[in-house]
Amino acid sequence: SQTIHQWPATLVQPVGSPLSLECTVEGTSNPNLYWYRQAAGRGLQLLFYSVGIGQISSEVPQNLSASRPQDRQFILSSKKLLLSDSGFYLCAWSSGTTYGYTFGSGTRLTVV
Amino acid sequence: AQSVTQPDIHITVSEGASLELRCNYSYGATPYLFWYVQSPGQGLQLLLKYFSGDTLVQGIKGFEAEFKRSQSSFNLRKPSVHWSDAAEYFCAVGRGGATNKLIFGTGTLLAVQP
Numbered sequence: 001s002q003t004i005h006q007w008p009a010t011l012v013q014p015v016g017s018p019l020s021l022e023c024t025v026e027g028t029s030n031p032n033l034y035w036y037r038q039a040a041g042r043g044l045q046l047l048f049y050s051v052g053i054g055q056i057s058s059e060v061p062q063n064l065s066a067s068r069p070q071d072r073q074f075i076l077s078s079k080k081l082l083l084s085d086s087g088f089y090l091c092a093w094s095s096g097t098t099y100g101y102t103f104g105s106g107t108r109l110t111v112v
Numbered sequence: 113a114q115s116v117t118q119p120d121i122h123i124t125v126s127e128g129a130s131l132e133l134r135c136n137y138s139y140g141a142t143p144y145l146f147w148y149v150q151s152p153g154q155g156l157q158l159l160l161k162y163f164s165g166d167t168l169v170q171g172i173k174g175f176e177a178e179f180k181r182s183q184s185s186f187n188l189r190k191p192s193v194h195w196s197d198a199a200e201y202f203c204a205v206g207r208g209g210a211t212n213k214l215i216f217g218t219g220t221l222l223a224v225q226p
Contacts (some may be wrong), residue, residue: 092156
């Protein structure tokens with residue numbers, strides 16, 4: 001069966017520090033991968049998605065970047081965090097046959 | 113523009129009462145429709161989905177939803193709410209394809225009174 005792993009679960013980082021959040025999927029190949037950010041009362045905002053290795057599409061301009069170095073690995077990064085980067089970050093995957101998403105358990109990022 | 117509206121930000125129901133959460137969408141074609149549930153501090157879990165066919169779909173945990181094309185709605189229902197149903201609920205729409213992007217509503221937070 002397919003599983004998705006996201007870590008860390010919680011992260012507190014100072015302003016100006018770098019960020020790396022990792023997401024991996026098991027049990028499937030060539031998945032679509034997505035990074036969402038969730039802010040209170042604002043639902044889920046799609047940040048990045050990827051349909052293949054090295055293919056990254058950005059939905060909104062921001063202080064973040066994403067990479068997909070391997071088929072089932074998706075990384076969210078920042079060189080210098082801002083206070084506004086605080087939030088709950090969710091990774092998700094889908095395939096052409098499932099259409100809906102399977103989500104990871106999320107990372108709560110607090111920038112202080 | 114494609115969008116999803118969940119008009120109720122917060123709903124409180126008594127345990128054992130019926131529940132209906134509203135979802136309206138704006139989409140160029142008949143979309144695929146989804147309901148997800150999120151417990152505090154957790155990821156989202158798929159409750160049910162509609163692709164085509166019977167407009168009344170059954171999901172997990174006793175939930176159902178009805179697609180009404182004329183009203184562009186996909187409301188979620190449950191006949192008798194349990195305390196464990198307290199969570200945030202998200203409606204989403206998409207159309208599959210190569211990118212398979214979903215558009216999510218802003219969510220409805222459900223509180224259950226004993």
